[in-house]
Amino acid sequence: MSETEVQVSDIFLKEEVLFEKGQQYLVVAHSGHGKTSILNIIYGSNTAYQGAVNYVTTPPLKSPFEVRKSHLSYVFQDFKLFTDLSLFENIWLKNVLTHHKTKAEIEELIDKVQLLHKKDALVKNLSLGQRQRVAIVRALCQPFDFILLDEPFSHLDTENIHLVANLITDELKANNAGLIHTSLDGDTFFNYDKVLSL
Amino acid sequence: MLYKLQRKTLVPVQIIGYLITLFIGVSILIATLQFFVDVRSLLSEQTDVFSKKSVIVSKQVSLFKTFNKDGVYFDAEEIEELRSQPFVEEVSTFTNAGFEVSAFTDKSGNVPMFYTDLFFESVPDAYLDVTTDDWKWEPDSDFIPIIIPENYLNLYNFGFAESQGLPVLSKNTITKIQFNIQIAGNGKRKVFKSNIVGFSDKINSILVPMDFLTWANANYSDTEKRKVSRLLVDFKDPSDKAILQFFNAHNYNINKQDLEFTKVIFFFKTGLLFVLLVAVIIIVLSVAFILMSKNLILQKNATTILNLYYIGYSPKQIGKFYQMLTAGVTFVAIVLALICCTLVRGYYLDKFSNMFEATNNPNYIVPIGVFILLVLVGLYYVLLARSIKKLVVPKS
Numbered sequence: 213m214s215e216t217e218v219q220v221s222d223i224f225l226k227e228e229v230l231f232e233k234g235q236q237y238l239v240v241a242h243s244g245h246g247k248t249s250i251l252n253i254i255y256g257s258n259t260a261y262q263g264a265v266n267y268v269t270t271p272p273l274k275s276p277f278e279v280r281k282s283h284l285s286y287v288f289q290d291f292k293l294f295t296d297l298s299l300f301e302n303i304w305l306k307n308v309l310t311h312h313k314t315k316a317e318i319e320e321l322i323d324k325v326q327l328l329h330k331k332d333a334l335v336k337n338l339s340l341g342q343r344q345r346v347a348i349v350r351a352l353c354q355p356f357d358f359i360l361l362d363e364p365f366s367h368l369d370t371e372n373i374h375l376v377a378n379l380i381t382d383e384l385k386a387n388n389a390g391l392i393h394t395s396l397d398g399d400t401f402f403n404y405d406k407v408l409s410l
Numbered sequence: 411m412l413y414k415l416q417r418k419t420l421v422p423v424q425i426i427g428y429l430i431t432l433f434i435g436v437s438i439l440i441a442t443l444q445f446f447v448d449v450r451s452l453l454s455e456q457t458d459v460f461s462k463k464s465v466i467v468s469k470q471v472s473l474f475k476t477f478n479k480d481g482v483y484f485d486a487e488e489i490e491e492l493r494s495q496p497f498v499e500e501v502s503t504f505t506n507a508g509f510e511v512s513a514f515t516d517k518s519g520n521v522p523m524f525y526t527d528l529f530f531e532s533v534p535d536a537y538l539d540v541t542t543d544d545w546k547w548e549p550d551s552d553f554i555p556i557i558i559p560e561n562y563l564n565l566y567n568f569g570f571a572e573s574q575g576l577p578v579l580s581k582n583t584i585t586k587i588q589f590n591i592q593i594a595g596n597g598k599r600k601v602f603k604s605n606i607v608g609f610s611d612k613i614n615s616i617l618v619p620m621d622f623l624t625w626a627n628a629n630y631s632d633t634e635k636r637k638v639s640r641l642l643v644d645f646k647d648p649s650d651k652a653i654l655q656f657f658n659a660h661n662y663n664i665n666k667q668d669l670e671f672t673k674v675i676f677f678f679k680t681g682l683l684f685v686l687l688v689a690v691i692i693i694v695l696s697v698a699f700i701l702m703s704k705n706l707i708l709q710k711n712a713t714t715i716l717n718l719y720y721i722g723y724s725p726k727q728i729g730k731f732y733q734m735l736t737a738g739v740t741f742v743a744i745v746l747a748l749i750c751c752t753l754v755r756g757y758y759l760d761k762f763s764n765m766f767e768a769t770n771n772p773n774y775i776v777p778i779g780v781f782i783l784l785v786l787v788g789l790y791y792v793l794l795a796r797s798i799k800k801l802v803v804p805k806s
Contacts, residue, residue: 257720
């Protein structure tokens with residue numbers, strides 16, 4: 213976004229915005245108001261901004277890749293799945309970075325989102341809704357302090373949304389982690405501590 | 411899993427193409443270099459081509475010069491010009507006798523009587539291709555050792571003796587014949603004992619030790635200055651093509667055989683250089699080809715690579731597969747090339763052993779191969795790391 217497009221909001225042009233571990237944040241904005249940008253800035257994949265993002269971790273980070281491996285998990289709006297690999301392979305590819313979960317645990321997660329029968333199907337043969345669930349399961353296969361959700365339920369029906377939201381909530385508790393969820397409008401899938409609008 | 415994903419980004423034809431072209435290029439390069447090493451030692455042993463560094467230079471004798479002999483002498487300026495040429499190591503002159511020389515046998519001797527006029531010349535000992543203990547002269551000695559050209563003996567044995575019904579003589583017989591030498595000049599004369607102590611292949615003259623000629627010239631010559639008609643020239647590199655150009659331009663004569671050798675070496679070297687150039691071009695093309703393939707693969711799979719980066723893979727981890735792959739393929743190509751070169755070398759050494767004495771030359775096949783491998787793998791390692799980093803790291 214160019215500077216003229218940025219308007220004062222709960223995040224942009226603020227002197228400091230603090231996201232605390234264990235807290236759940238909802239970022240609400242219309243399309244094109246920078247929801248994905250703010251997540252990318254937090255994730256470190258967008259550096260076109262003025263200011264600084266500081267990660268306060270103990271122990272301090274050894275390399276910037278540590279953030280993605282062990283501190284921030286991200287469900288991308290466009291999934292970023294590898295369509296030539298199978299459903300399970302996509303998740304495994306992420307899991308081998310940290311060996312966070314066992315094969316059985318991953319299969320259990322896949323089963324919970326009702327995709328176990330598609331475990332060995334190539335991702336390119338899955339529907340958007342199925343892909344979205346794969347992306348969410350993959351994001352849970354790493355240790356994290358925050359999970360970033362970029363409109364993660366856009367292709368899911370209400371039943372499936374509750375299913376994955378519960379799954380995410382369980383993992384949040386297990387990791388004692390925070391949540392930053394972007395959405396077009398407010399929702400009640402999580403117990404938000406703070407709602408920020410862009 | 412990562413390798414499975416990255417394997418799908420490859421185009422096998424490109425990799426096989428690279429493997430084959432690199433194999434061909436490296437094979438030709440190493441085989442040619444090794445061949446040069448092997449052949450050079452063979453040639454230098456067999457014919458002295460490469461080690462022969464000195465030649466005899468004279469001026470062309472023409473009809474005009476027959477009447478005005480000055481034309482066949484080198485003046486100081488010409489010698490200096492030759493000495494200043496970049497390919498010339500050193501120039502020495504033939505010293506000639508400024509007095510009359512005649513040879514004759516004693517009446518009482520058991521050899522046929524003869525009397526003949528002679529001439530003497532001298533060259534520095536370093537240029538002699540004859541080694542003999544008798545080659546020395548001291549001022550109070552009345553014995554002069556003489557070296558004659560080997561082809562004088564051939565001329566006598568196969569030409570003169572044949573037609574005159576005289577006996578043929580071996581080298582050994584000739585060296586046993588004693589005769590007298592009389593030198594005369596400056597109003598003085600002196601008789602020495604003499605015999606032939608050696609035969610020269612290289613220098614076409616009747617040679618006596620330098621010490622003797624210097625002494626005799628001082629005592630029996632009436633002219634101060636000696637005229638120089640022949641030069642001994644040492645070359646830095648006898649195969650330097652500037653040598654031929656210079657001598658042709660100045661109309662100087664050099665030993666025809668040396669000239670031929672220089673030509674042979676020139677063509678031999680030029681041929682090898684051309685083959686080497688082709689080999690280098692093939693290698694450069696194969697490297698350019700794989701680098702282009704690398705760019706294509708990375709561009710075509712930019713999304714996959716970016717996604718890997720997004721889900722937490724570092725550029726180092728992403729690049730590792732491609733680095734290992736290029737290193738592996740390069741390794742295979744070079745090992746195949748080394749095997750091929752070793753076989754080729756074995757084949758031609760086998761052929762050579764039928765024609766020449768066995769020689770033991772250093773084998774440079776493996777060292778050169780390892781060198782090329784290290785250079786290429788290092789190059790790919792750095793370039794791949796840079797390309798992938800450039801691809802994934804966000805531009806600010």
